[in-house]
Amino acid sequence: MTTTNGTSKAEGAQPPAGKKLLILNAFVMMCSGHQSPGLWRHPKDQSHRFNELEYWQDLAKLLEKGKFHGMFIADVLGGYDVYKGPQNLEPVKVSGAQWPINEPLQVVPAMAGVTKNLGFGVTIATTYEQPYHLARRISTADHLTKGRLAWNIVTGYLDSAARNLGHTSQPNHADRYAAADEYIEVIYKLLESSWRDDAVVLDAKRGVYTEPSRVRKIDHVGKFYNVPGPHICQPSPQRTPVLCQAGTSKSGQAFASKNAEVVFVAGHSPSVIKKNVAAIREQAAENGRDPQNVKFLTMLCPILGRTQEEAEAKYEEYTNLASVDGALALFGGWTGIDLDTYDDDQELRHVESNAIRSAVEGWSKSLPGVAKWTKHTVAKHIGVGGLGATVVGTPEKVADELERWVAEADVDGFNIAYSITPGSFEDVIELLLPELKKRGIFHEDYEVDGGTYRENLYKRPGQSGLLPDHPAAHYRWRVPEEDSQANNKLGSLLHLMQVDGIFVSVLNSISRDEFNRNVDLPRIAAATFSSDPTNVDAQQASNAKLPDPFHFVDGSAVTSKSQWDTRREEINQLYQNDEAGTFPPKPSTFSATFASNILTITCSEGGKPISFTASIKYPSSGQVPYPAIIGYGGGSIPAPAGVAMINYNNLDLAADATTRGGGKFYTLYGTSTTAGAEAAWAWGASRILDALEITPGARINPERVGITGCSRYGKGAFMAGALEPRYALTIPQESGVSGSGCWRLAADLNKNGQSVEAAGNLAMPNTNWLCPAFDTFAKAINTLPFDHHMIAGMIAPRGLYVIDNLDYVWLGPESNFGCMTAAQEIYKSLGATSSMGYSAIGGHAHCAFDSRQQSELTAFVNRFLLDKDVDTTVINNGGGFTFDKSKWINWTTPTLT
Numbered sequence: 001m002t003t004t005n006g007t008s009k010a011e012g013a014q015p016p017a018g019k020k021l022l023i024l025n026a027f028v029m030m031c032s033g034h035q036s037p038g039l040w041r042h043p044k045d046q047s048h049r050f051n052e053l054e055y056w057q058d059l060a061k062l063l064e065k066g067k068f069h070g071m072f073i074a075d076v077l078g079g080y081d082v083y084k085g086p087q088n089l090e091p092v093k094v095s096g097a098q099w100p101i102n103e104p105l106q107v108v109p110a111m112a113g114v115t116k117n118l119g120f121g122v123t124i125a126t127t128y129e130q131p132y133h134l135a136r137r138i139s140t141a142d143h144l145t146k147g148r149l150a151w152n153i154v155t156g157y158l159d160s161a162a163r164n165l166g167h168t169s170q171p172n173h174a175d176r177y178a179a180a181d182e183y184i185e186v187i188y189k190l191l192e193s194s195w196r197d198d199a200v201v202l203d204a205k206r207g208v209y210t211e212p213s214r215v216r217k218i219d220h221v222g223k224f225y226n227v228p229g230p231h232i233c234q235p236s237p238q239r240t241p242v243l244c245q246a247g248t249s250k251s252g253q254a255f256a257s258k259n260a261e262v263v264f265v266a267g268h269s270p271s272v273i274k275k276n277v278a279a280i281r282e283q284a285a286e287n288g289r290d291p292q293n294v295k296f297l298t299m300l301c302p303i304l305g306r307t308q309e310e311a312e313a314k315y316e317e318y319t320n321l322a323s324v325d326g327a328l329a330l331f332g333g334w335t336g337i338d339l340d341t342y343d344d345d346q347e348l349r350h351v352e353s354n355a356i357r358s359a360v361e362g363w364s365k366s367l368p369g370v371a372k373w374t375k376h377t378v379a380k381h382i383g384v385g386g387l388g389a390t391v392v393g394t395p396e397k398v399a400d401e402l403e404r405w406v407a408e409a410d411v412d413g414f415n416i417a418y419s420i421t422p423g424s425f426e427d428v429i430e431l432l433l434p435e436l437k438k439r440g441i442f443h444e445d446y447e448v449d450g451g452t453y454r455e456n457l458y459k460r461p462g463q464s465g466l467l468p469d470h471p472a473a474h475y476r477w478r479v480p481e482e483d484s485q486a487n488n489k490l491g492s493l494l495h496l497m498q499v500d501g502i503f504v505s506v507l508n509s510i511s512r513d514e515f516n517r518n519v520d521l522p523r524i525a526a527a528t529f530s531s532d533p534t535n536v537d538a539q540q541a542s543n544a545k546l547p548d549p550f551h552f553v554d555g556s557a558v559t560s561k562s563q564w565d566t567r568r569e570e571i572n573q574l575y576q577n578d579e580a581g582t583f584p585p586k587p588s589t590f591s592a593t594f595a596s597n598i599l600t601i602t603c604s605e606g607g608k609p610i611s612f613t614a615s616i617k618y619p620s621s622g623q624v625p626y627p628a629i630i631g632y633g634g635g636s637i638p639a640p641a642g643v644a645m646i647n648y649n650n651l652d653l654a655a656d657a658t659t660r661g662g663g664k665f666y667t668l669y670g671t672s673t674t675a676g677a678e679a680a681w682a683w684g685a686s687r688i689l690d691a692l693e694i695t696p697g698a699r700i701n702p703e704r705v706g707i708t709g710c711s712r713y714g715k716g717a718f719m720a721g722a723l724e725p726r727y728a729l730t731i732p733q734e735s736g737v738s739g740s741g742c743w744r745l746a747a748d749l750n751k752n753g754q755s756v757e758a759a760g761n762l763a764m765p766n767t768n769w770l771c772p773a774f775d776t777f778a779k780a781i782n783t784l785p786f787d788h789h790m791i792a793g794m795i796a797p798r799g800l801y802v803i804d805n806l807d808y809v810w811l812g813p814e815s816n817f818g819c820m821t822a823a824q825e826i827y828k829s830l831g832a833t834s835s836m837g838y839s840a841i842g843g844h845a846h847c848a849f850d851s852r853q854q855s856e857l858t859a860f861v862n863r864f865l866l867d868k869d870v871d872t873t874v875i876n877n878g879g880g881f882t883f884d885k886s887k888w889i890n891w892t893t894p895t896l897t
Helices: 053-065 090-095 105-112 131-144 159-164 173-193 250-259 270-286 308-321 324-335 354-366 375-383 395-409 423-438 453-458 481-486 489-499 505-509 512-518 521-528 536-540 561-580 664-669 677-693 712-723 743-751 774-778 788-795 813-829 851-864
Strands: 023-029 070-074 119-125 149-154 200-203 208-210 242-245 262-265 295-304 389-393 413-417 589-595 598-605 608-617 626-632 644-648 700-710 729-733 799-805 836-841 875-877
Touching: 023 053, 023 295, 053 070, 053 105, 053 423, 070 149, 090 324, 105 119, 105 131, 119 131, 119 242, 119 453, 131 149, 131 173, 173 250, 242 250, 242 453, 250 270, 262 270, 270 295, 270 395, 270 608, 270 644, 295 308, 295 395, 295 423, 308 389, 324 375, 389 395, 395 423, 413 423, 561 677, 561 712, 561 774, 561 788, 589 677, 598 664, 598 677, 608 664, 608 677, 626 677, 626 712, 644 677, 644 700, 664 677, 677 700, 677 712, 700 712, 700 851, 712 729, 712 788, 729 851, 743 813, 788 799, 788 813, 799 813, 799 851, 813 836, 836 851
Parallel strands: 023 070, 023 413, 070 119, 119 149, 149 242, 242 262, 262 295, 295 389, 295 413, 626 644, 626 700, 700 729, 729 799, 799 836, 836 875
Antiparallel strands: 200 208, 589 598, 598 608, 608 644
């Protein structure tokens, strides 16, 4: 267990090979009985005390004592009124079947106040509450729980709720999910993108609580919601709570694969839920996510005894107290089917209703000993434990069953439903958990003592925010690397001056913000070490203009296309030496297989093997073999018609971190290789091309493949397009410097008062994206023998479509425009001016593709991937930028033949 100060208290146990450490939640509701209606009558059941704060606090303390990961609180906003209906609440009023029911979020902070590690999941529907209001509620709860909140996202399913919340009936299923897609987008923008991480400064000396420039509106305008923002709450410990979801319809699976970190699945046997788990994992991979980062929990109600006889006696006692009408009322609400219309002894497997026959036939297969399925059989089946599995037996038997579910259905854990509370949970803690720990499949303690729900769920200390491969991670408004570096100025300067024998304790009395605003550390450092040959001013005198792409290093001119090919290779070597790092060729041992839309690549070098995968999502129409686009992190452009989308987890090859060496690329080539993470990502994408060339079953044309990515992945896509000549089209989106931005132009913007990403922000230890040699050039960027107009020229004359966002100033759209204007000269020299396009507009979130650029994207895809004769002359300068060629260019553009 890791304590809050990051030290290890106890090394977390690893499960036996081939097994998982289980995630366990308590499944409850702010009502009596929950999944076992009528058991509030049991003398040891306390669920009728759901109105008492002490009841919930005691339950939370019990669960944390047992090391449960969380308490998951279900909720509905109406009563179950289908049974004996229509619109009849009498059965639930009498039985107490999830009626009455309280609002769950309000009790969470009180439980958090008496616990330290237990997470709290709360069900909240998107259909009946504006996202701006909900964002405030969940941010507040995440603050008060110190980051231990999860949100179970539902769209609602009860007409009784809809009628009381402004609707004549429940909106149809497709409309609810269409609205939910936009709803969650608004939530992401508010929670992740409206406040910068360091917005709250509490600067008493200046009287500033929040730096105004670090809070911004989101200006969301959509089909269902118009939300200008900004978010009314400052960022909470997790920003976005752990995201849960329970729908397994086609729309529900699509929503879960994009958004959910935890998916709840319910069924009476592993075979029922196995296909849903597999489908969502596959779609998650298609969305650029690691499928194992989506955790699946299924509902299970254990009835435990020290002997089998004791457990069975408990079960019999519980079933005798369960309410038949309560169970059938719940069934009616869950399915929309009123079983009161059928006779008491009618065999439900023979009725006309397909829905009833399907449900009952599934139960009958898992319980073959039941001779006849009537509505009373259904009531008995779901009266204790609901629609999930109910397992009756000793700790050993129940543990066996849990392991069977994990092995057969690939679930990661369980939502433990109770029969009576707290008795059922006490039995789990006292009887079952020791058995699970003995088998090595349940943790001994929390991974992070006092940590957030996400840290303990994923067993990743420090991972309070969304995982990097989550599609919403790019919304996060982080402290720019420049400012992160500036936060260390004072300590660095003191160190420099101590080395030089200067004592400056007076600087300890000024604030860090004041220091950052007024002290130019690089110049002071240069002055302090004026004898250093790498003096900053001396370096800046080297070449302030954009280097000449049309002259070799030896000074000779490029006069033909064949000479340009040679010059391109010279630039390539400079690029690898000074910025990208070594870009290895295809490994000596290489193979690929294809199955179920997954391309598996296996290779080795020097006896060190690695394997990684890419998923292919095929278009609904088009010509086989399909052209395709490889998307880092899933990509953020819409899938073009007739084009397959290939997603691979580039972070599997090289971690996005501040230190080098994490990932399978470094397993293969060792940490001594100079390649930065961007080069490692590009190497992985090239291996996908290799695999496509030898795997015709994948139905992809390897000669018509593009590459794309946004933000840091846009930088990676730009590098991949330059290093790999087989790409027909490169589409970097919002990539900034080390992508479509020139280092020198960005430095000039900063010099003239703009705050944009520049060379120092990408040097170590800020990122691991580039090679170690670049760190030296970052301190004196004018000594770099190339700039990125020349790297764009490496892509020429192949297709290059650069997408920029005017609203995301940090990534320097103005410097990108100037850089790509200079790059156009290279395309022009090759007679390929229309093969390169640049488009910059605003009015949308970071990495959110704007439909106004769709026609441009379509044109480039049609020409370079679909081989159509279309015009791709695109210069969309939405920012009205100008580029002074006389200031930056002292070379002429030849016509190469």
